[in-house]
Structures are given as C-alpha cells and as structure tokens.
Amino acid sequence: xxxxxxxxxxxxxxxxxxxxxxxxxxxxxxxxxxxxxxxxxxxxxxxxxxxxxxxxxxxxxxxxxxxxxxxxxxxxxxxxxxxxxxxxxxxxxxxxxxxxxxxxxxxxxxxxxxxxxxxxxxxxxxxxxxxxxxxxxxxxxxxxxxxxxxxxxxxxxxxxxxxxxxxxxxxxxxx
Numbered sequence: 396x397x398x399x400x401x402x403x404x405x406x407x408x409x410x411x412x413x414x415x416x417x418x419x420x421x422x423x424x425x426x427x428x429x430x431x432x433x434x435x436x437x438x439x440x441x442x443x444x445x446x447x448x449x450x451x452x453x454x455x456x457x458x459x460x461x462x463x464x465x466x467x468x469x470x471x472x473x474x475x476x477x478x479x480x481x482x483x484x485x486x487x488x489x490x491x492x493x494x495x496x497x498x499x500x501x502x503x504x505x506x507x508x509x510x511x512x513x514x515x516x517x518x519x520x521x522x523x524x525x526x527x528x529x530x531x532x533x534x535x536x537x538x539x540x541x542x543x544x545x546x547x548x549x550x551x552x553x554x555x556x557x558x559x560x561x562x563x564x565x566x567x568x569x570x
Contacts, residue, residue, distance in 0.1 A: 396429050398507075401494045403482050405509030407435060408496055409468070413503070422503060424470055425528055435507055436466045436530055443527040447474075447518045451557030455515015456481055456541040456566070464510035465531035474523025475499035476516040477553050481541060483569070484511035491569075493550055498525075513541050515563075517552055540566035 399408040411422035423429075430436045445454060456479065459465050469478055478498050482489045497519070498504050508514045516525065543550065543559070545568045 396423060396426060398433050398435065401480075401496075402492060403480050403489045403494045403509070403512065404487055405435075405507070406480050406482075406494055406512065407433075407507040409505040409507065411503050411505070424505065424526075425468060436468070439468075439528045439530060441529040441532055443529060443533075445525045445527070447523045447525075447558075448521060449558045450518055450521045451554055452518040452523075453515065453543055453552075453556045453559045453563060455479065455563065456513040456543055457515060458483065458511070458513040458539055458541075459531065459534065460537040460539055463531050463534040463537040465529050466510050467508040467514060467530070468505050468528040469498065469508065469514070469516070470503075470505040470526050471498040471500060472524045472526055473500050474518060474520040476518055476523060476525060478506050478516045479514070479550055480506070480508050481513040481515075481548060481550070482511070483513055483541070487511070491547060493548055495550070515543060517554065517556060519554060541569045542566045545569050
C-alpha cells in the first residue's frame with residue numbers, strides 16, 4: 396500500500412499495490428500492520444456498504460460526535476464517486492478546508508478520513524458500490540452533519556446533485 400498525504404492532516408489517499416497475472420489481479424484493501432506502521436488508524440470495528448443506483452446521488456456530509464468519532468477507510472468497488480473530506484477540527488491547520496478525490500473501480504484508490512472530519516460523496520456513475528471500514532461503532536444519537544452547499548466551505552461538486560436524502564438536506568450550516 397502506498398500512502399499519499401493530502402492537505403488535510405491525517406487524511407491519506409491509498410494506492411494499493413496490484414499483483415496481476417493472466418487470471419486478473421489481487422490487492423489488499425486493508426492491512427492492520429501497514430496502517431499501524433504508518434501510524435494512521437485504530438483497529439477496524441465495523442464495515443459498512445452503500446449502494447446508489449442513480450448518478451448524482453449525494454451522501455453526506457456526515458460525522459460522529461465525541462466519544463463516537465471515527466476514522467474511516469473508503470473504497471469504491473463499482474462505479475465512481477467524488478469523495479470529500481471536510482476538516483472540522485478547530486485546532487487543525489487545515490480547519491474548515493476540504494479535500495476531494497475520485498475513487499472508482501478502475502483506479503482502486505482508497506481514502507482515509509480522520510476522526511473529527513466530515514465525510515460525503517457524490518456518485519459520478521449509476522450503480523455505485525462503496526465500502527467503509529470504520530474504527531468506532533455507529534451511534535445514531537451522536538451523528539451530525541454539515542450542509543453540502545454551506546458557503547463557509549464552498550465545496551465544488553463536479554456534477555449536478557440530483558438525489559439527496561431528507562436528512563442530508565436538513566443539516567444546518569456550520570457555525
């Protein structure tokens with residue numbers, strides 16, 4: 396695994412090392428030893444999967460409040476997403492900054508989202524499948540979010556948002 400720093404502290408792109416032959420390929424999507432050696436994540440306790448049938452589906456911007464904050468590794472197994480990390484850590488040098496990367500089945504990249512950051516993605520293709528490796532258990536009472544179009548952040552979504560949940564529309568602007 397190749398870890399690439401981003402402008403958000405603790406947020407890394409991961410490029411897997413593909414091993415291929417005439418049968419196809421193999422790569423690791425998670426290796427605790429490599430993550431520990433890179434001092435990146437706590438142990439994974441939950442794995443979640445999201446499927447979006449429509450292009451232009453937005454999911455986010457979500458995060459968990461203390462003490463249920465979580466690190467995440469995101470990978471797109473089918474389709475393509477524009478994946479966004481928004482730093483909400485007040486003491487961070489990248490506070491209120493955002494970073495985005497395209498994750499898809501072709502580039503096989505993954506993204507590490509550190510605790511204290513909001514996360515969301517926009518599907519760029521139909522029938523998109525995303526898996527999340529998470530370091531804390533989900534607690535619905537500690538879930539929060541930020542509006543996807545909050546002027547405090549000016550996230551530049553690459554395509555028109557066509558499908559979004561009522562919950563994601565209900566998030567307030569960040570204070």
